[in-house]
Amino acid sequence: MKLYTSIGPNPRVVRMFMAEKGIAIPLEQVDLMSGENRQEAHLSRNPAGQTPALELDDGSFLTEITAICEYLEETHTNPPLIGTTPEERARTRMWTRRIDINIVEPMANGFRFCEGLPLFQSRVKCIPQAADDLKALAQEQLTWLDGLIAGRPFVTGDKLTLADILLFCFLEFGASVGQPIATSNKNVVALLDKMRQRPSATISAS
Structure with missing residues (x-):
């Protein structure tokens, strides 16, 4: 491969x-x-x-x-990052989908239609007038997520999954392009701090 x-x-x-x-x-x-x-x-x-x-x-x-x-x-089944049972896999996919649609997509398009416009305008359909609203939507959905993960070590519960990795990588990107997470979202901020300590965060950054 x-x-x-x-x-x-x-x-x-x-x-x-x-x-x-x-x-x-x-x-x-x-x-x-x-x-x-x-x-x-x-x-x-x-x-x-x-x-x-x-x-x-x-x-x-x-x-x-x-x-x-x-x-x-x-x-490569071990360690499992999506799940070992139908219930675990479904839960991971559910949260990954929620994060992808509600946070990742508006955040990424907010960048493409604003800071990234010079790079993307000749490649994809861009809607510059939507950029600010998309960025605001991503932040609103982060606050929504923050409330849902209160008391959990990770997004789906006690185990690291694809949902955490997806969220972490895009929030790190968002912070680098003018979309930092609000510090009031304490549960998400704590999760990001925890993810930054993982060796995989450093390995994947390069």
Whole structure:
């Protein structure tokens, strides 16, 4: 296998997931700033021109971070980061989906339509007038999440899961592009502090 990776929070999610599982596979950097991801070589891996892309041993490719992580979970079962029972897997998927739709998407699009506009306006449909509202929505949903995870070590309960990794990588990204989390969200802030102490946070950052 080989992981085509780059700067940005999406590939970092997969790298951190791999680090937590102790999975070591070759990495190949795709230069987003030069537009390498929009060249034919990478478009043949992912027609959307995005990263990451996981090349399997048969030469086929998987894209989308949750699909890649699901595959790695099934092929490297320990330690489990999605779950070992139908109930655990469903709960992790539920929280991962909630975080993805309610926080990740508005936060990422708030960046693309504002600070990232020079980079993205020629590549995707951008709506600059929506940027401020999207950023505000992401913050509102973080406050919503903060209340729901009170008293829990991690998002789903006592165990680290994909939901925590997804949240951490995107909130770290958000803070770097003008969308810091409000300190009043004490439960989320505590979770982020805990995640920063994990070796996988340092390994996946590069």
